[in-house]
Each structure stands twice: as C-alpha cells, then as structure tokens.
Amino acid sequence: MSKATPATAALEKAGIAFTVIEYRYDPAAGQTGNHAAASIGEEPARVFKTLMVLVDGKPACVVVPVAESISMKKVAATFGGKSAEMMPPAVAERNTGFRVGGISPFGQRRRVRTALAQEALMQPYVIINGGKRGYLVRLAAADAIAVTGAITADLLA
Incomplete structure (x- = not known):
C-alpha cells in the first residue's frame, strides 16, 4: 500500500x-511543474500539471504538460462553453480538497468534468500530481482517462 x-x-x-x-x-x-520534471530527471513532455478552471462559471479540471500553456478558448470549447478562466486558488483548494501545488485530478472532493491534453496519448506513461506537494504518480495515460472519465482534447495555446 x-x-x-x-x-x-x-x-x-x-x-x-x-x-x-x-x-x-x-x-x-x-x-x-518544470521544477518537478527536472527534480525527478524526467522529460517535461511526460510530466503533467493539473489546472482547475471555470467554464461558463462551472468547475472543470484540465491536465496538460508542465511546460505548456492552455488556451482558454480551446478549454471552453472542449467543455461546450463560451468562456473559461482560471479558478481562484482558494476555490480550487476548497473544491478539490488539495492544496495548490498538490492538486491532483484523482480523488478530488467533488468530481468535475476533466480533460487531458491529447499529447498524453503520445507518451509511454504520464506523471501527474498524486495529491500533495512533492508527490507524483506515474501511470498509463489510458488509466488516467479511465479513472477520471476524462476526455482528450487539444487544450494548448
């Protein structure tokens, strides 16, 4: 265990x-995220960050490579919305049950719609926050999708 x-x-x-x-x-x-990738000697393309967003005012989670930025327009479109914005940190912590810097798409307090950057499918595995600062999990992208119910999409700027 x-x-x-x-x-x-x-x-x-x-x-x-x-x-x-x-x-x-x-x-x-x-x-x-880039610090984490360097600290563990891993390609940044395999290390993913978890970002909490609001799409038309409703919470959602996006998981993207640490070295990349998201396109709010693409995020909104992915979830069928008109606009997207970053969730304020205090709200993200309250909704997920995790502290900023340790937010994971797995085991959140309230399950929300989740999107995983399509780039994850090109990697043999992905590394995503495991629920606290300095704590990551390595798993297959397909498993990350299965456990979160994520959709894969083009989310990057």
Missing part, C-alpha cells in the same frame, strides 16, 4: 497500476 492520499486511494480503489515518485517541493521555484 502506498502512502495514501485521496488521489492514490482513488487509484488503488479503481485497480489502477501506478508508481509513486517523491521529490523535494520548492514553492520558490516558480514554474513548479
């Missing part, structure tokens, strides 16, 4: 195979 977080507990409950990767989280690192 792994050191359980709500994220890893959700993966285990779903029978998803994953590996935990821990690193020293540095809040002063700026681009924490």
Whole structure:
C-alpha cells in the first residue's frame, strides 16, 4: 500500500497500476511543474500539471504538460462553453480538497468534468500530481482517462 492520499486511494480503489515518485517541493521555484520534471530527471513532455478552471462559471479540471500553456478558448470549447478562466486558488483548494501545488485530478472532493491534453496519448506513461506537494504518480495515460472519465482534447495555446 502506498502512502495514501485521496488521489492514490482513488487509484488503488479503481485497480489502477501506478508508481509513486517523491521529490523535494520548492514553492520558490516558480514554474513548479518544470521544477518537478527536472527534480525527478524526467522529460517535461511526460510530466503533467493539473489546472482547475471555470467554464461558463462551472468547475472543470484540465491536465496538460508542465511546460505548456492552455488556451482558454480551446478549454471552453472542449467543455461546450463560451468562456473559461482560471479558478481562484482558494476555490480550487476548497473544491478539490488539495492544496495548490498538490492538486491532483484523482480523488478530488467533488468530481468535475476533466480533460487531458491529447499529447498524453503520445507518451509511454504520464506523471501527474498524486495529491500533495512533492508527490507524483506515474501511470498509463489510458488509466488516467479511465479513472477520471476524462476526455482528450487539444487544450494548448
């Protein structure tokens, strides 16, 4: 059994195979996703960040490569909305049950619509936050899709 977080507990409950990767989280690192990729010696294209957004005022989750930016227009269109904006950090923490820097698409307090960047399908595996700062999980993109009910889409700017 792994050191359980709500994220890893959700993966285990779903029978998803994953590996935990821990690193020293540095809040002063700026681009924490790029810092995480460098810290674990992994290609940034395989390390994904979890962003909480509001599409027409409704919460949604997008998971994209750490070195990339999202297109709010594409995010809105993906979820059938007209506009999208970043969710305020305090709202994201309240909705997910995770702290900013440790938000995972797995095991969120309230399940929301989720989209995974289509680039994930080109990778042999993806690495996504495991529910706390400095705590990642490596798994197959197909498994990430299965456990979150995510759609894959073109989300990048």
